[in-house]
Amino acid sequence: MAIGAHAAWMLAQEARSLLNRIDRMQPFALIEPMVPAAALPPAAQAAIERHLTLGRRELRAMVRQFLAWLRGPAARRGSAADAQRRFTFVRLKFNAALTQFDLFIDVVTQRSEHGNGVWIAGLDAVSADALRLPGGYFDPPPLVCYLDRGPGAAIRRARTRLPGGGENPVAIIRVPRERMIGSSIASSLVHEVGHQGAALLDLVASLRPVLQALQQGGSGPPQVWQLWERWISEVVADFWSLARVGVVATLGLIGVLSLPRVFVFRLNTDDPHPVPWLRVKLSCALGRLLYPHPQWTRIERVWDAYYPLAGLALQERRLLEALTASLPAMAGLLANHRPRRLRGASLMEAMAVRQRQPAVLARLFRSWHAAPQRMYDGAPSLVLAVIGQARADGLLAPEDESVLLERLLSHWAMRATLESSAR
Numbered sequence: 001m002a003i004g005a006h007a008a009w010m011l012a013q014e015a016r017s018l019l020n021r022i023d024r025m026q027p028f029a030l031i032e033p034m035v036p037a038a039a040l041p042p043a044a045q046a047a048i049e050r051h052l053t054l055g056r057r058e059l060r061a062m063v064r065q066f067l068a069w070l071r072g073p074a075a076r077r078g079s080a081a082d083a084q085r086r087f088t089f090v091r092l093k094f095n096a097a098l099t100q101f102d103l104f105i106d107v108v109t110q111r112s113e114h115g116n117g118v119w120i121a122g123l124d125a126v127s128a129d130a131l132r133l134p135g136g137y138f139d140p141p142p143l144v145c146y147l148d149r150g151p152g153a154a155i156r157r158a159r160t161r162l163p164g165g166g167e168n169p170v171a172i173i174r175v176p177r178e179r180m181i182g183s184s185i186a187s188s189l190v191h192e193v194g195h196q197g198a199a200l201l202d203l204v205a206s207l208r209p210v211l212q213a214l215q216q217g218g219s220g221p222p223q224v225w226q227l228w229e230r231w232i233s234e235v236v237a238d239f240w241s242l243a244r245v246g247v248v249a250t251l252g253l254i255g256v257l258s259l260p261r262v263f264v265f266r267l268n269t270d271d272p273h274p275v276p277w278l279r280v281k282l283s284c285a286l287g288r289l290l291y292p293h294p295q296w297t298r299i300e301r302v303w304d305a306y307y308p309l310a311g312l313a314l315q316e317r318r319l320l321e322a323l324t325a326s327l328p329a330m331a332g333l334l335a336n337h338r339p340r341r342l343r344g345a346s347l348m349e350a351m352a353v354r355q356r357q358p359a360v361l362a363r364l365f366r367s368w369h370a371a372p373q374r375m376y377d378g379a380p381s382l383v384l385a386v387i388g389q390a391r392a393d394g395l396l397a398p399e400d401e402s403v404l405l406e407r408l409l410s411h412w413a414m415r416a417t418l419e420s421s422a423r
Contacts, residue, residue: 003070007080011087012070018094019063022056025101037413038117040108041124042420047169048104048230055166066090077278096253099163103156106146108171119181120145121411122333123189123391125416126380127173130193130244134352138200142170143193147177151256155195179252181405186245187252194240195233203236206339217422223319224326232275236284239334242286243351244381245275246361250283250299265316277307278323285327289335289377290348293358295392310417356382361389365396376411383408 014026027049039045066086067073077085095134111117129144141158158171173192198204211229215222228235241249257264257276264276274282284300287293309317335348354360359418364386375383387404391398396404 002078027390035419038121042142044170051169064322066376118413119409121413125412126196129379130190132183145173149173155192184252184255187249190241190244194237198236201341201389204233234273246385284329289331290353333409343409361386365390
C-alpha cells in the first residue's frame with residue numbers, strides 16, 4: 001500500500017519539528033553563565049563543543065535525507081509502514097543526541113552555582129594533576145568534574161562509547177556532594193582518575209594473565225586469585241589513589257565503606273569491587289609497601305575493631321582469611337608490575353612514591369605552616385597528600401582543613417584560568 005498524502009504530510013511535519021529542536025540546541029558557551037574561574041578547561045570545552053556540533057550536523061543531515069526521501073519517487077513506491085520505520089530510526093538518533101547533551105549538562109550548569117562552580121573547577125585541576133605521571137607515558141585526555149548525591153564517585157572514561165554512538169571526548173567524574181569539602185574528597189576523586197590512568201596504561205589487560213598464571217601455579221587456593229582477577233579493575237584504581245595522595249586514600253576509603261556489617265562482609269561474585277572489609281585491608285597492605293610507617297598498623301587495627309571476623313560463618317571466614325594471607329603478594333604484584341607502556345618501569349617507580357613518603361609529607365607541612373604561600377605553589381595532588389598526612393597525624397583539625405581546602409580549590413581554579421588565558 002502506498003504511503004498516502006496524509007501520512008507523508010504527518011511524517012514531514014514531525015521531521016521538520018525535529019530540525020527546529022536541533023537548531024535550538026545551542027553551544028554551551030552561548031547559554032551557560034559562569035565566572036571565568038569556574039569555566040571548563042579550554043581543551044575540555046572545545047572537545048565537548050566539537051563533539052556536540054558534529055552530532056547536531058549529522059542529525060540535521062539524517063532528517064534532511066529523510067525529508068528528501070519522503071518527497072522522492074522511492075517513497076511513492078513504499079508503504080506508510082516503511083516510512084514510519086525510517087522516521088522512527090531518525091527519532092531514536094535524535095533522542096540519543098539529547099542523551100549525550102544531558103550527559104554534559106550537569107558538568108556545565110553546576111559551574112554557574114555560587115561557590116560550587118569554582119570549587120568544581122579546582123577539582124578539574126586536581127584530576128589533571130593526579131593523572132599526570134612524570135615519565136610522559138601517555139597523552140592525557142581532558143578531565144571534568146560535577147557533583148551528585150550518594151556516597152560514591154564514578155567516572156565515564158574518555159575515548160569510550162557514548163549512548164547512541166560516538167566516542168566520549170572527555171573523562172567525566174561524578175563527585176559525591178557529601179564529601180565536599182574535606183581531604184577525603186581526594187580519595188574518591190583520585191580513585192576515579194585511576195580508572196582513566198589504568199585504561200591509558202592498559203593495566204587491567206596486562207595484569208589479568210599474571211593473575212591467571214597464579215591460579216594455575218599453586219600459589220595459594222585458586223579461588224583467591226580468581227577473585228583478585230575479577231576485582232582487578234577496582235584494585236588498580238585504589239592503587240592509583242594511594243600512590244598519588246597517600247594515607248588519605250585509605251582514610252577516605254574507610255569513610256565510604258563504613259557501612260552496616262552485613263554489607264561490609266558481603267561477597268557478591270558479580271560485583272567488580274572487592275569485599276569492603278578486604279578492600280580496606282588491601283589498602284593498608286599497599287600502604288606498608290609503598291610508604292613504610294607505623295600508621296598502617298594503627299589504621300588496620302581500628303578497622304579490625306570496627307568489623308571483627310567473629311560471628312561470620314566458618315566458610316566465609318576461611319575465605320576471608322585466605323584472601324588476607326594473599327594481601328602481601330597482591331600488593332607486591334601491583335607495585336612491581338611492569339606493563340609494556342611504562343617502558344620498563346614498575347608502577348611504583350613510574351608513580352614516584354619516594355617523593356610522597358610520610359616523613360617527606362610531614363616535613364612539607366611544617367615548611368608550609370611557616371610559609372603558607374609555598375603550599376599554593378605546589379602540585380594539587382601533592383598538596384592533598386600533605387594535608388591528608390597532617391590530618392592523619394592529628395596536626396590539622398577538620399574545621400581548619402575544610403577552610404584550607406576551600407581556599408586551595410579556588411586558587412587552583414584561578415591559576416588554571418590565568419594559565420589558559422596566558423596561553
